[in-house]
Amino acid sequence: MKNNKKKTSKGKQVFRIVLFVGTFISLWFVPWILVKAWILPLPNTVQEQVDQTLGYGFDGVIVYVDEAGKPPAFYTAGYHNKEEKIPAKPNALFKIASISKLYVAVAITKLANENHISLDETVADYFPDLVGRIENTDKISLRMLVQHRSGIPNFTDNPDFWKNQPNTNIDVLKYALDLPANFEPNEDYGYSNTNYLLLSRIIEQVTGGSRQEYFKTKILNPLGLKNTYGSLDEVKNLDDVMSGYYVGIDEDFKNENNGMMIATAEDVGIFLRALNDGTLLNEKEMELYSSLYEFNHGGLAPGYQCMAEYHKDIDAVVIQFMNTTDFEGYQWNLLEITHSRVVKILRKAKDL
Numbered sequence: 001m002k003n004n005k006k007k008t009s010k011g012k013q014v015f016r017i018v019l020f021v022g023t024f025i026s027l028w029f030v031p032w033i034l035v036k037a038w039i040l041p042l043p044n045t046v047q048e049q050v051d052q053t054l055g056y057g058f059d060g061v062i063v064y065v066d067e068a069g070k071p072p073a074f075y076t077a078g079y080h081n082k083e084e085k086i087p088a089k090p091n092a093l094f095k096i097a098s099i100s101k102l103y104v105a106v107a108i109t110k111l112a113n114e115n116h117i118s119l120d121e122t123v124a125d126y127f128p129d130l131v132g133r134i135e136n137t138d139k140i141s142l143r144m145l146v147q148h149r150s151g152i153p154n155f156t157d158n159p160d161f162w163k164n165q166p167n168t169n170i171d172v173l174k175y176a177l178d179l180p181a182n183f184e185p186n187e188d189y190g191y192s193n194t195n196y197l198l199l200s201r202i203i204e205q206v207t208g209g210s211r212q213e214y215f216k217t218k219i220l221n222p223l224g225l226k227n228t229y230g231s232l233d234e235v236k237n238l239d240d241v242m243s244g245y246y247v248g249i250d251e252d253f254k255n256e257n258n259g260m261m262i263a264t265a266e267d268v269g270i271f272l273r274a275l276n277d278g279t280l281l282n283e284k285e286m287e288l289y290s291s292l293y294e295f296n297h298g299g300l301a302p303g304y305q306c307m308a309e310y311h312k313d314i315d316a317v318v319i320q321f322m323n324t325t326d327f328e329g330y331q332w333n334l335l336e337i338t339h340s341r342v343v344k345i346l347r348k349a350k351d352l
Contacts (some may be wrong), residue, residue, distance in 0.1 A: 002180070007270050016170075016285060017172075026286065029332050031328075033056055033057070033330065034330060034333050034334065034336070034337065035061065037056060037057075037334055037337045037338065038337060040052070040137050041238045042341060042344055043299070043341075043347060044330060044345070045345065046063060046065060046073070046075050046342055046345055046346070048253055049074050049338065049345060050063050050075045050076065050077045050337060050342075051337045052332070052338075053086065053322070054077050054078050056331075056332065056338075057247065057326075057334075058078060058084050058244075058323070058331070058334075058335045059078050059079050059087040059245050059323055059324045060074075060076075060078035060079045060080060060082070060242060060249045060322070060323045060324070061076065061077045061078055061079070061088060061149065061320070061321070061322050062074070062075070062076050062088055062089075062090060062092060062094070062242070062245070062265050062319075062320070062321040062322075063075040063317040063318065063319070063320050063342060063345075064265035064266055064268075064269045064317075064320075065087050065316060065317070065318055065319075065342070065346065066269050066270075066273055066317040067180055067315065067316040067346065068313065068315035068316070072088060072266065072269065073265065074090035074091075074265070074266075075090075076088035076089065078323075079243070080092055080242050080243065081242075081243045081244065081252075082245070082266070083243075083252070084141065085178075090263050090265070091227070091240075091266065092128065092241070092242040092265075092321075093227065093229070093235060093240045093241045093262045093263065093264060094241070094242050094243065094262065094263065094264070094265065094273070094302055094304060094306065094321045094323075095166050095260045095261070095262055095299075095303075095304040096260070096261050096262065096263050096283065096299050096306055096308075097260060097299030097300055097301040097304060097305070097306065098193070098297060098298065098299040098300065098304060099190065099261075099268060099282045099297045099298070099308050099318040100169065100260070100261040101196050101293075101297055102271075102272075102275065102293070102294075102295075102297050102308070103215055103261070103271070104199050104200055104203070104211075104246065105146055105217060105289065106128075106218075106219060106289065107203050107211070107214055107215065107219070107277065108199055108202075108203070108292075109144055109281065109288050109289040109292060109323040110218050111203065111206060111207075111284050112142075112288060113282075113288060114284045114289055114326070116207075117142060117202065118142070119141060119142045119143040119146075119292075120141050120142070121142055121210065122137060122138055122139065122140055122141055122142075123137040123138075123140045123142075123145070123150075123263065124137040124138040124200060124274050126198075126201075126202050127198070127201075127220075132243075133177045133178055134152055135152075135176060135180065135181040135197065136151065136181055136185050137149070139184075139185045140152065141185075141186075142199070142202065144185055144186055145196075145198055145199050145241055146195070146292045146293055147189075147192060147194040147292060147293065148189055148191050148192055148195055148201065149185065149186045149187075149188065149189055149190075150185060150190075150192065150194075150195055151181040151182045151183040151184060151185055151187070151188070151190060152176060152194045152195060152198075153179045153180075153181070153182055153192065153194065154176070154190070154191065154192040154193050154194055155172050155173065155174075155176040155192075155193055155194045155197065156175075156204075156288070157174035157181075158175035158176070159320075160175055160213050161175045165256075165302075166256045167210075167258065168257075168260050172197070173194070173197060173198075176178075176192075176194040180298045182196070184235060192328070194265065197287065197341065200240050204231070208269070210229045211230065211233070211330050212229070212230030212231075215228075215230070219271065219280065222280070223270055223271060223274055223280065224233075224270075224277075225263075225265070225267045225270060225271060226261040226267075227263060227267045227320070228261070228262070228264075228265040228268075228271075228276050229261065229262045229263065230258065230259075230261060231258075231259045231260060231261070231262065232255075232260075232262060233257065234261060234262075238254070238255070239277040241254050242254070242261060242321065242323050243261065243264060243303075243323060244301075244302065244303020244304045244323050244324075244325075245303050245323060245325075246302050246324070246325050246326065246327075247313075247325070247327070247331070248322065248326070248327070250279035253301075253302050253303030253304070254280060254313045256303075258301075263322075265319040265321055266319075268306075268319050269308070269319045270305060272296075272309075272310055272317050272319070273293075273310065273317045275295060275309040275310075276295050276312075276317075295310060296308060296309040296310060296337075298326050299332075301325075302325060303324070303325055304321075304322075304323060304325065305322050305331065305332055305335050306319070306320060306321045306322070306323075306335075307319070307320045307327050307335060307336070307339050309343075311343055311346075312349070314342075314343075314346055314347055314348070314350050315347055318339065318342055319341060320335065320338070320339050320342070322335055338347070
């Protein structure tokens, strides 16, 4: 019995050593800037947190907070344009990237509720020319497109998409054609920008106008949003657009016109609250939307990353814009960490 105990004790010691070494190695390969962002003491105010964020390599930060019962609050740090040393502006226009998927999902919901489309219709019904160029077009429903369950390859995963930046005068759908499906329709989940590219074109087919025109009619005008644009082409004064930077590249990505939606943090915040509290959708639309898509979203593009979230427990909308991105994705991790810390500060203040 004693020998067994000694063996067990030695085994535990070996296990602890292996565990310690494994943990040390894991931490060694985790960028210390991420560890630092996690372990630093939580500041007392959102502004302190936003100021602290600059120390992680971001050029400019905008945070918009809308807490129920309080006036909206704006927090900024860093630069709107670092070359010209222009401080970050709370009302700056920003490329919101994939946050636009929320607007597309709302539009599809409204069209379906009005019986202009059926979510059970297929890609082949709207794009017969894509039969044979995209697998399973006769099996992929509009519902699967919205839910990222189509299996259609993501055009931004194609290396040629990045080689040809900014893809001027190129239909980026070409980067998703003639490729094998990632999985059979509705058999898995796979985030794909191609899904929402097709949905946007369906909106235009059905309405006979541009996607942005439909957004204005059904989303922007009802909410009184005047600072949300379909692309850089619609912006009258480009100086209002926040500059975008990519680590290791000496270039301002602001003028890269790729048809991306542009908005202020306040406009995104008003939209997000209306989406979550039922102001934007009637009862039937809300029920349908809830079965289709999410209510929060992030966005990432060269030079721009953002996050739009509603936190029900504190009845608060938090929008965060950061105008620096990198190849490794550490900046995105830092966005998530700093965003969560802003929310913790708000929760802490709510408990006082």
